[in-house]
Each structure stands twice: as C-alpha cells, then as structure tokens.
Amino acid sequence: MNKKKVYSTWFLVPALTIFLVFFIIPMVTSLFFSLTVWDLKSFTFCGLDNFKTFFGERSLSISVRNTLIYAFMTSGLKVVIAFFIALFLTSKIRTKNFLRALVFFPNLVSAVAIGIVFKALMHPSKGLINAALEAIGIAGPNWLGDTNLALFSVIAVDVWKGVSISTVIFIAGITSIDSSYYEAASIDGATRWQTIRHIVMPLVRTSTNTIITLSLIGGLRCFDLIWAMTKGGPGFATDVLSSVVYKQYASGFYGLSTAGNVIMFILIAIIAFPLQRFLNRREVYN
Template structure:
C-alpha cells in the first residue's frame, strides 16, 4: 500500500515542480517587489507605499472601476447575445453552417487589427458609423473622444469580437442535449418558449457557466483591444488595470506597476473563484 502511494506521488512531482517554478515563485517574488522601489540594479523596501499610492491617485485607481465595468458588461452581453445566436443556429435552418462560419469570423482576426479597424470606423468625421448616421439626418458622434462614451465604444467592439467563441461554446452545449427531451416536451404540447426555459437553458448551464467565467476573466485582463483603440484615453477614461500597469512599467515605475499587477491578481481571484463556485452550484446534476 505504501509503495503504491509513493508511486502515485512521483507522478505528481513533475507537475508540482512546474507549478512551483512558474507560479508560486513568481507570485512570491512579485509580492516582494510590489513593496519596493526597484530597477534592474537595486531596490529599496517601501512597505505598502506603492499600494497606498495606487488607491489614492485617481489616475491609478480609476483603472479598478473601469476594469469592473468592462468585465461585467462584456461578460453579460456576450452571455446573452451568444446564447440567442446559438439557439438560432441550432434550429432547423438551411444556411446555419454558413452563418456559423460568418459568426466565428471575428475570432480569426487579430485583436490589434480589429482595434485599428474599429478606430477608423469610429473616426468623428471620416468614420463609416458617423457617415451612416449623417446619411439619415443625424449628428456624428465622437465615439472614442468623448470621455463618457469611449469606454462603452470599446466594450461594444470587444463584444463583437468575443461573441463568436461564446457562440461556439453554446452551440456545442445545445448539441449535447438529448433530443428525446424535446420530443417528450413536444408530445406534452410545450411551446417553443417552454422548451427553451425548461430544457435548453437548464441543460446548457455548463456551457453558459464556461462562457461567463471565461469572458469575465478575459474582461478583467483585457489590454490589447483597449490599447489599440484608445491607449487608455481620452485622459484616463478607458484606462483599465492592465493598461495602467503597462504605462507604469513604460515610465520606469517598476515597483508601482508590480503593485498594480498584484492588485489585479487579487481582484480576479476574489471575484472569479466565488463566482465559479456559485455557478457550479446551480448546474443541473
């Protein structure tokens, strides 16, 4: 019995070693350097000063607010829109394979390319969006220059790109549902809405939970699309945690940026793990 236990433990050793080297040690090192002012030659220990500065400076702590708004809205919209599209694509329509390919297309394009393209589309005077609005007699909108609108413009672009992979996950979840459930419901006279509410949604819960978790964590970590479209501007209107950390690194404030990384890690862990536990508890056995 003891030999069998040791034998199993040795199988775990390589994975534990990799976990130690690439996760535990970097995490402890980051925590230490977040409490210092450092460069590539030396460091000075300053305790919690970096964290105090991060929470006291508006140009820094606004990233926490924007990150939460960005993550919640992008995740929520992807969950709802992707589910509706997946239900449509799982119905008996002849062109569903072609439509599936079209829906998945945004996921094949580089995020930076999408950011640059939509920045051109949203140009205040030459962008196609404003040209369409003006064609119908409206007034052009400063999509990325208005501090009250810029973040939501980037969110809309993120949803357009991210809804594709969420739809694929939903389609797979719906396809895995046993058709006999729908046949039994039809015999009992259930309407389309009743079948959707009582069969599709409950049995598609694992796929839905995956979409929620993946899109929420992705939203919390988002950087490339925001940087390509606004660079965090105008002002600090679209700055999120990742863009602020990048700016501090670029400016040479390595200790402050490391503190931002630690805050972002804690924020994701504190929100994502309880959310995952709650969602798993709601799955149908």
C-alpha cells in the same frame, strides 16, 4: 506498497516543477517587489506605500472602476447575445453551417488587428460608421474621443469579437440536449418560449457558466484591444488595471506597476473563485 507510492509520486514532479517555477515563484516575487521601490539594480522597502499611491491617485484608482465595468458588461452581453444566436443557428435553417462560420470569423482575427480596424471605423470625421449615420441624417458621435462614450465603444467591439466563441460553446451545449426532452415538451403542448425557458436554459447551464467565467476573467485582464483602440484615453476614460500597469512600468515606476499587478491578481481571485463555486452548485446535468 510504499515503493509503488513513491514511484507514482515521481510522475507529479514535472507538473509541480512547472507550477512552482512559472506560478508560485513569480507570484511570491511580485508580492515582495510590490512592497518596494525598485529598479533593475536595487530595491528599497516602502511597505504599503505603492498601494496607498495606487488608490490615492484618481488616475490610477479609476482603472479599478473601469475594469469592473468592462468585465461585467462584456461578460453579461456575451452570454445573452451568444445564447440567442446559438438558438437561431441550431434551428432548422438551410444556411446554418455558413452562418456558423461567419459568426466564428471574428475569433480568428487578433485583438490588436480588430482594434486598429475599429479605431479607423469609429473615427469621428473619416470613419465609415459615422459616414453611414450621416447618410441617413444622423450626426455620429465621437466614439473614442468622448470620455462618456469611449469605454462603452470599446466594450461593444470586445463583445462583437468575443461573442463568436461564446456562440460555439452554446451551440455545443444545445446540440448535446437529448431529443426526448423536446418530444416530451411537444406532447405537453409547450410553446417555443416555454421549451427554451424550462428545457434549453437549465440544460445549457454548464455552457453558460463556462462563458461567464472565461469572459469575466478575460475582461478583468483585458489589455490588447483597449491599447490598440484608445491607449487608455481620452484622459483616463478607458484605462483599466492592465493598461495602468503597463504605463507605470514603461515610465519606470516598477514598484507601483508591480502593486497594480498584485491588485489585479487579488481582484480576479476574489471574484472568480466564489463565482465559480456558486455557478457550479446551480448546474443541471443532462
């Protein structure tokens, strides 16, 4: 019996080795170097000074606020918009297969490419968006140059790109609902909205939870789209944790950038794990 246990345990060794090498060791190493001032040759222990500097300077601490705004807004908007698009694409329309392909298209393009395209579209004087607004007599704003508007402009682009995969997840959830639920609702005289509220929404909660979790974590660690569109500007208006980490590392402040990585990891952990437990308790199984 003991030999069988030992034999089966060996199957865990490859997975545990990969987990140790690519997760545990880098995590412990990052935590150590976040407490130091280091370069590629040597290091000096400085305690919590990197974290004090990070939260003490407005240019760095503002990235935490921007990260939270970005993550929660993109996650919430993707859930709401994708749900209603999925409802439409699972209804009895002739062109739904074509429309599903059209909705999914943004997910096939890289975030960097989308960022470059929308940066051109949102140009204050040469961009197509402002040109279209001007044609109907509206003066378009400086989408990416206004410190009060830039972050929300990037959020809108992120939602446009990310709503596609969220819609696909919702479509899978809606189509998996047993038709007997709809038949019972019809017999009881339920309206379309009552059917959506009391049948569809509870039974796609698993899909909703998946989208919330994935989009929230993706928003907390987003970098490529923001960097392609604004590089964290104007000023620090669109700086998020990942862009600040990159800037500090590129400037040679390796200890400070490592501290930023640790802060990002802790932030994701304290939000994602409790949220996942809460969402799992609310699931309704079909």
